[in-house]
Amino acid sequence: MVESESPHLSAIFHALGDPTRRDMIRDLASGERTVGDLAAPHAISLAAASKHVKALESAGLIRREIRWRTHICHLNPGALAAAHDWLDSYRRFWTDRLDILEDLLRQEDKAPKPKPEPEGDAT
């Protein structure tokens, strides 16, 4: 059994992996937007934006309501929640870790030590 959590997770995370699409999601968080609205701030063609929207849609991250000749998009929180849940199942790794860190800091208040690296570097 290698990977069976959700068939959508790959699509969701993949969709989330693109900054343009994350941006669209953020825009959508302030209210519904047309495809054109979503494309506007991005210096890409409408066709490209349309593909992004489709990627978001097929990952289940947004829903689309075709009103007359404009397509109104809005967030579909379920998919975000799915990704969130997946990550949440690892939460103990960073919450426990912080407690440990705190503990360490308190302990090492007495002994100097090189600072631990909390975040990745840039290669």
Next chain:
Amino acid sequence: MVESESPHLSAIFHALGDPTRRDMIRDLASGERTVGDLAAPHAISLAAASKHVKALESAGLIRREIRWRTHICHLNPGALAAAHDWLDSYRRFWTDRLDILEDLLRQEDKAPKPKPEPEGDAT
């Protein structure tokens, strides 16, 4: 500022977008593993696994400790937390939804209001 929360987010989500890599993360959650250990359940070459590990590593999702001639990998919770945080900022969309609705219904009992625009940026 359009997308600047963390320069790593794209790499993180992209890394998370692959089922093999999510699987590796899950394995790593039960303890440290060598590259070979991580490759074993996956019917791919060691070289391919090595690339996956590198992707996880450069996204900051895991750290690697070279012990003698084996590379020991372990989870680096920070990156997971970063992704989690990003998603968390949209949490209201799937948790508060019901509360908001309830609120709305109560409000509109007194004054008809068109639509509350949830604004959210300032990141």
Next chain:
DNA sequence: CACTCATTCAACAGATGGGTTGACTGATTC
């Protein structure tokens, strides 16, 4: 010194991703 072992590196192939442009759709309006 040659061998083994865990892993990486290099070169390659094929698939997919994101972008472009240009043609198409389909309801509305002149």
Next chain:
DNA sequence: GAATCAGTCAACCCATCTGTTGAATGAGTG
């Protein structure tokens, strides 16, 4: 019936991703 408008579709380009195989690395062992 032609023009307009929002958006999609199709063809194409090029970069990146995932996988392969085979050689290289580098420490320890016989």
